[in-house]
Amino acid sequence: MKEERDITTEQRILKAARKVFIEYGFNGARMQLIADEAGINKALLHYYFRSKEQLFDVVFTDLLARFQIAFFTILASDKPLIEKIRLMVEEDIELLMKHPEMPLFIISEVARNPEKTARRANAAKISSLFKEFSRQVKEGIAEGEIREVDPIDLLMNILSLNRFPFIGKPMIQSVIGLSDDRFQKLMKSRKRSVAELIIGDLKNRTTTGGK
Amino acid sequence: MKEERDITTEQRILKAARKVFIEYGFNGARMQLIADEAGINKALLHYYFRSKEQLFDVVFTDLLARFQIAFFTILASDKPLIEKIRLMVEEDIELLMKHPEMPLFIISEVARNPEKTARRANAAKISSLFKEFSRQVKEGIAEGEIREVDPIDLLMNILSLNRFPFIGKPMIQSVIGLSDDRFQKLMKSRKRSVAELIIGDLKNRTTTGGK
DNA sequence: TTTGTATTTAACCAAACGGTTAAACCTATT
DNA sequence: AATAGGTTTAACCGTTTGGTTAAATACAAA
Structure with missing residues (x-):
């Protein structure tokens, strides 16, 4: 009951991450800003992607x-x-x-x-x-x-x-x-x-x- | 008794800063690393250049x-x-x-x-x-x-x-x-x-x- | 030798950062 | 209505960061 629906949240995160990483680069990007941009909490971000580096890699x-x-x-x-x-x-x-x-x-x-x-x-x-x-x-x-x-x-x-x-x-x-x-x-x-x-x-x- | 001699230290700092900024960019650069590279203490860095941004500007x-x-x-x-x-x-x-x-x-x-x-x-x-x-x-x-x-x-x-x-x-x-x-x-x-x-x-x- | 000034340092600080935890909240199945 | 598992959150943590402070040191001028 997970694999199918959470496309929404995970993709919202990826879209937000793309935007923030592109604008600020890896060093300038902030996890908090990515979370805000995706409309979620920072902890949820780490629930989906364990670390900043892993998220960046994807x-x-x-x-x-x-x-x-x-x-x-x-x-x-x-x-x-x-x-x-x-x-x-x-x-x-x-x-x-x-x-x-x-x-x-x-x-x-x-x-x-x-x-x-x-x-x-x-x-x-x-x-x-x-x-x-x-x-x-x-x-x-x-x-x-x-x-x-x-x-x-x-x-x-x-x-x-x-x-x-x-x-x-x-x-x-x-x-x-x-x-x-x-x-x-x-x-x-x-x-x-x-x-x-x-x-x-x-x-x-x-x-x-x-x- | 200052203006003349500290060419050495100030230029050592600028040289170190150039190297570190070029290698890591503004966001990736660390003041501590610049200090190390110049062979001095971090506080001395701020004595010569008030802030990271000002040093970068120069x-x-x-x-x-x-x-x-x-x-x-x-x-x-x-x-x-x-x-x-x-x-x-x-x-x-x-x-x-x-x-x-x-x-x-x-x-x-x-x-x-x-x-x-x-x-x-x-x-x-x-x-x-x-x-x-x-x-x-x-x-x-x-x-x-x-x-x-x-x-x-x-x-x-x-x-x-x-x-x-x-x-x-x-x-x-x-x-x-x-x-x-x-x-x-x-x-x-x-x-x-x-x-x-x-x-x-x-x-x-x-x-x-x-x- | 004393005094004033430039130079150097260790220790410290508040803020921001990436990341964790434990509990609350849905929601579909039984 | 009880359960179980995915989903979301607030609060917290240790580290690192840029930057400050106050005292020590070197040294030239008096």
Whole structure:
């Protein structure tokens, strides 16, 4: 008579925890605030989740799967390289526009405790997904479809252009002044322009200097 | 008989505080740890800096100037556009390679307290430096030197490609496995490749799809 | 040597924190 | 209506935290 009904309370707690952890980070978050946000008492919180760290783990593992593994799954899907890159940009930016605080939250918490992340995110799986992509890139190079490029370098360019704007948003807004509305429009237009920047670089780069 | 000699102690404190704040963030940092790191007692810490927040302010304002204002100063220097962009990439990455933890630290702390940042970093000045750059970009477009582009978009691309790799380093390392040595080499090669990516996009982009 | 001032310390404090306990409260089954 | 088990709460606990205090120490100027 428990398993079925308490979906409500447990999910209210998880939703509240997600909100508070994302806003304040693990160190800044307070169990009392999570309890308030969920409309319950602090002791009940510990009844459902034994400790702050355990609650955080549940919340974080879930978010990691939704935002990291989703990206790497597209990265290893069986689409043609160019189409795939366009998808990796457009779908990722689309998702991040709905959750602009996620990239900074995830990266901060991984940096706070890198050892745990490998276990939590099933790093072995992601690593193998990346190797699959890596193979596809080398294939594209061999066939002359794209220029010579290090797959890690390519991945970094895509992740950088997709995610930095959301990570640096508070910084950029407070320093050069940029309304939320303007930011939103900019991100929308970036879905196309970032894809073209990356693909253009792969298909027809002309050396602009040196060796 | 004070002003002259205590440079030693005060600077030892600042150095220790910098290290601890950067490693743990404001919320994770402990005054006791800063005191230990500086080789002094906690009370002496409060003798020199009345509160944790005040000490943090001194440390953070200084770092903000060194890493943000430096970048925006190059951005508004009186060099030709293309040469300037190359400099903005190469010098920024060069600096970040010596201080890889800085971008994530700065962005996290700005996000934690955006209101304060505007005052701290002299946002008005940076904003005017950016307007100067913005004017130069429009000039380059009018003269047909580069393609049509939103200056904010251009700035975001440069900042993204420069800084995200350092921000996402722990994430990427724990997820796809990437040694510090390999990372270092990658960043070194990016000084050239990122500049070419940006400049190539500005000088000869060919539309790869749609309208 | 004495005096005044800068420097350093150990001991202490109140508040906030994560976490526990034991009892009360529902509510469905018998 | 009695029972049993899931659910909720107020009160409490030990620790850690940022911060204070008052006294000791070093040392230059008188």
